[in-house]
Amino acid sequence: MKAKAVVLTAPNEYSVQEIELDPPKADEVRIRMVATGLCQSDMSVINGKLPMPTPVVLGHEGAGVVEEIGENVTNVVVGDHVITSFIPMCGECYFCLHLEPWLCTATDLFSGMQPDGTSRVKLNGEYIGAFAALGNMAEQVVCPSMCVVAIDKKYDLKAAALVGCGVMTGAGAALNTAEVKPGSSAAIFGCGGVGLSALQGAKIAGANPLIAVDLSDEKLAVAREFGATHTVNASTDPVAQIMAITNDIGVDYAFEVIGFPAVAAQAYASTRRGGTTCMVGAGSPEQEYTFSALEMPLSSKKVCGCMYGSTNAKVDFAKLLGFYETGQLDLDRMCSRTYTIDEVKEGMDDLVAGKNIRGIILY
Numbered sequence: 001m002k003a004k005a006v007v008l009t010a011p012n013e014y015s016v017q018e019i020e021l022d023p024p025k026a027d028e029v030r031i032r033m034v035a036t037g038l039c040q041s042d043m044s045v046i047n048g049k050l051p052m053p054t055p056v057v058l059g060h061e062g063a064g065v066v067e068e069i070g071e072n073v074t075n076v077v078v079g080d081h082v083i084t085s086f087i088p089m090c091g092e093c094y095f096c097l098h099l100e101p102w103l104c105t106a107t108d109l110f111s112g113m114q115p116d117g118t119s120r121v122k123l124n125g126e127y128i129g130a131f132a133a134l135g136n137m138a139e140q141v142v143c144p145s146m147c148v149v150a151i152d153k154k155y156d157l158k159a160a161a162l163v164g165c166g167v168m169t170g171a172g173a174a175l176n177t178a179e180v181k182p183g184s185s186a187a188i189f190g191c192g193g194v195g196l197s198a199l200q201g202a203k204i205a206g207a208n209p210l211i212a213v214d215l216s217d218e219k220l221a222v223a224r225e226f227g228a229t230h231t232v233n234a235s236t237d238p239v240a241q242i243m244a245i246t247n248d249i250g251v252d253y254a255f256e257v258i259g260f261p262a263v264a265a266q267a268y269a270s271t272r273r274g275g276t277t278c279m280v281g282a283g284s285p286e287q288e289y290t291f292s293a294l295e296m297p298l299s300s301k302k303v304c305g306c307m308y309g310s311t312n313a314k315v316d317f318a319k320l321l322g323f324y325e326t327g328q329l330d331l332d333r334m335c336s337r338t339y340t341i342d343e344v345k346e347g348m349d350d351l352v353a354g355k356n357i358r359g360i361i362l363y
Contacts, residue, residue, distance in 0.1 A: 001030075005138035006058045006344050007123060011048040014058065016342055020122040021142050024070035028120070029145045031082060035161035036136045037061035038339075038347045038359040040192070041282070045131060046348070049284050055128040056112045057121055057135030060086040061165035063157040064141070066148070073145045081157060082148040083164045085313040086132035088115070089146050102308040106146065107133045115144055136164075137344065139363050149317045155324070158338070158360055159331035162193070163320050165308075166358060167331065169280065170197025171320060172309015173255055174205055178278045182206030184252035187242055189234070189267045191219040193334060193358040194280060195257040196226050202253070203227040204328050209245060213238050213266075216354065226330060234266070242270040250275060259283035261290070273299045280306045338362045 001021045008014040024030050039061050044050040046058070066080045076082060090096055090106035107115050112129020114120060119127040120142040121135060129135075134143050151160055170193070174180045186207040188199045191214040202210055203226075211230045212223035220231035232241045242251060250272030256264045259281030268291060271277045279289070291303065309316070323329035336356040339347040340363075347359045 001140055003138055003140040004341050005121075005135065006341065007055050007128070008046055008058055009055045012046060014046055016344060017123060019057065019138065021140055022120040022122075024068055024120070024142050026071040027073060027145050028070040028114070028142055029066055029073060029076060029148055030068035031064040031084070031141045031143065031148065032067050033062055033064040033136060033139060033141055033363050034157040035063050035363070036361040037161050037164070037166060038351050038361065039165055040351065041165070042131070042137070043348060043351060044282070050110065050282070052110050052131065053112055053129055055123055057128065057130045057138055059137030060084070060132040060134050061161060062134075062136035063161040063164065069145070075145055076148055076150050080150040081153045081155070081160075082150050083160050083317050084134050084136060084141070084143065085147050085149060086134060086165060087308050087313070088133070088144055089313060091146075101313070102311050107144065137341070137361060139341070149313050151317060151321060155321050158335055158362065159324060160321065161360060162331055162334055162358055163317050166193040167197040167320060167329070167334070168311050168313070168316060169306070169309045170194040170199075170257065171201030171204070171329065172311045172316060173198050173257075173278050173280045173306040174201030174207075174253070176310035176316070177304060177306040178253050178255070178276050180205035180207050180253050183208060185209050185211070185246055186253040186255065187211040187213055187251045187267070187270055188223075188228075188255050188257065189213045189238075189263050190257040190281065191216070191223045192257070192354065195255075196223060196334065196357060198255045198257055198280065199223060199226055199228060200329050204323060207253070211242060211245060211251065213242075219354070222357065225333075238266055239269045246272070252276070253278065255280055257281045261287050264289050268301065268303065271301050273301065276302045276304060278304050278306050334358050335360050
């Protein structure tokens with residue numbers, strides 16, 4: 001089967017090309033994509049911050065309709081509406097068996113290959129990779145069945161696509177990873193799509209005050225619309241401003257969703273004694289976080305990493321869509337602009353410029 005796809009051929013060189021897909025093998029499915037989110041992780045692959053072998057089909061956040069299944073597939077049937085998960089859920093590896101499916105090792109996120117080490121995607125007759133064994137920036141996708149979760153057909157697939165990465169990561173950071181408690185205080189450093197998702201997750205958990213931190217007054221205004229009780233422009237000592245809001249105590253939970261060491265230091269400094277700093281943003285492999293070897297033990301602060309919102313996708317995707325249905329999670333306003341696949345470069349430029357909360361490719 002032939003389909004349009006966004007293919008990265010070298011760092012910062014990508015375009016829409018025609019690919020050919022093999023039929024799904026055992027334990028695999030073919031999905032007609034309906035919506036694909038434009039995520040910062042895709043840009044990190046494009047610019048080499050997250051290195052991957054090329055050529056590779058981009059995209060890892062999306063939703064669509066199952067059109068074909070391989071042998072042994074039992075979790076979905078043809079016609080199901082599904083969200084893709086860029087982390088598989090094999091149910092058999094050490095981490096799945098120890099109830100940490102967000103750390104599943106069944107696929108190599110950055111190899112571009114299927115679990116068996118091969119590809120289902122051809123470009124000009126040669127097999128190429130697919131980001132996270134998905135390659136969601138394409139009209140059609142063949143991927144492992146353990147990377148798809150069926151959802152109720154009543155949900156808008158454009159909104160559901162966001163749950164596959166950004167919303168799950170952000171909201172999950174608050175609800176699952178940090179386990180924000182009702183009445184606790186929280187600060188979100190960075191008000192892009194993942195940051196606003198973390199903010200909404202903390203709001204659902206009952207955080208108050210709920211402080212949004214960013215350099216953009218426009219983004220801070222949007223954060224208030226999404227539930228922030230206070231906003232802090234980080235151009236002027238955000239730690240001091242947070243301390244003023246919290247009577248010099250600091251917040252119970254601070255979330256760094258950008259991946260910058262300097263911002264992580266601010267998040268840690270704004271965390272109260274005994275509080276939790278949650279690192280959500282992914283930096284480059286060359287960067288390092290540093291903490292005082294004296295302050296950390298004496299302050300009893302906890303620092304935790306957050307991979308994919310510590311999600312059990314089979315449970316949490318439906319849970320987040322339930323919050324969407326009841327109005328607690330606003331996915332519609334997060335889809336701030338849509339693009340055709342042929343407009344992908346404009347969409348990625350808008351992502352870098354911060355023009356959208358989340359841009360979506362619709363097929």
